[in-house]
Amino acid sequence: MMAVDVAGVEPTHHTTGASNVWRTDEIDYDRMLSQESALAQAAHVHQNFIVVDRVIEEEA
């Protein structure tokens, strides 16, 4: 790969040439998960919140 002459060659951004694909700025209710479904796979849940291990250490 390092041996190929790439002088003046544009890097590829998208293979089939698509650019700036937009969607309308509105809520898609078909795509929303219920709270129950969104939490269904979490390892630890408490009162509809996901519980995570503490990552910040206490001051000594």
Added chain:
Amino acid sequence: MSRNLHQLTLTEVLSGVEKKQFSMPEVQQAVQKRMEETQDLNIYLATATELPEENTGVLAGVPIAVKDNILTPGLVTTASANVLRGYQPQYEATVAKRVREAGGFFIGKTNMDAWAHGSSTETSDFGPTKNPRNPEHIPGGSSGGSAAAVAADACIAAIGTETAGSIRQPSAWCGTVGLKPTYGRVSRAGIVAMGSSLDSPGPMTKTVEDAAFLLELMAGQDKYDGTTGSQPVPRYHDSLNQPLKGMKIGFIYQEVLEDSLIQSAYEQARKDLEKLGAVVETAVAMESEYAIGVYAVVQRAEVSSNLARYDGIRYGQDRSHFGTEAKRRIMLGTYTLSKGYADKFYVRAQQVRTKYIQDFERLFSQYDVLVAPVTPGFALKLGESKKYPFFGELIDRLVEPCSLAGLPGLSVPCFVDPKTNLTLGLNILAPAFEEGRMIQVAHAYEQATAWNPWVQSMKEEA
């Protein structure tokens, strides 16, 4: 009919049910029985426990095997990775939804390389799948389970995904048909992402006709995947039975084949295509070896970004469950994207990628389709692939250039070694969104040669 129901092709099943020669529940039960008989091959990770209700869609309840990186609510989806062990999808992949709503019955989830990182199905966290044609050998990968399910008649048809070789290479090694569509032809929404600028889901089937049929159901724009093209989906069926007379075919990459047996197999394929009326010439493509590096860099960069979401907080197990290969790819991908190295590696890889795209534009200005070997050789023995740290990159080097260019490709069986029962595939390439051309060539070739056992059985009974 002398064959059992599980041995039939998709087209045969649908026509037999329509003519009331047998019922779909009989087919479903026959396939389930076959799945039990072939358990030693380790094809399926999860299976449907109940038969579906009667289905009025075009697929009418036909049993379809689905690669385990495609989200299917009701069937555990893991991408063969321990991090996702036991994961219950909360939404459905677009491609699964389309096939299911057309009447497909998902009979089980097929084994693969963990996260699709591999070309052997040996890197699965749930054990390797064995090649049904010769269980001492690997099926290839990463869609090895889907290819093995088709080859073993443990499904009627299957769905796989390819980033660079993962549909075509296991299809070539299992003696089945695999179609990798143009990037953006089939939605990636709801598929465990690997290389997001490359991933393409596609059909894996017993015949080219079945692949054309399934692709038509899978393809099309999806509002949940902005990279899907708005091009209308053609009737791929219309491309079957079109004569090849006058079609210009460029034969590429023949110089890299492992030995004279394989050389002569591809030479024979070339002659067979000429006999069908095509004008076949040797075409010189940009060397495939640079694509090994380009693919390794681009894919790992994308992998390192995609795997960041598996934090074990919202779903799945924590990061300590990542296997060695995934960790390697995250490290290498992050390195190639880091300050000071991004221009040297990542941007350069994307520039060389542009060179490949330009090279294919040049070739397709001269030829209607390109034909190449899928692999330089046959399926390896179980365990052998682990000796090579870049096994996938090396074995898939003939499909990497076209994958990097986003082009479609179809693998059709073109040789069976009588000593080992192992197979080779012919890789038929077309310009972007011209899947019909490769279906046309592959179907004509499959009908005119004796390499596809399902086509042979159909001919014998006709």
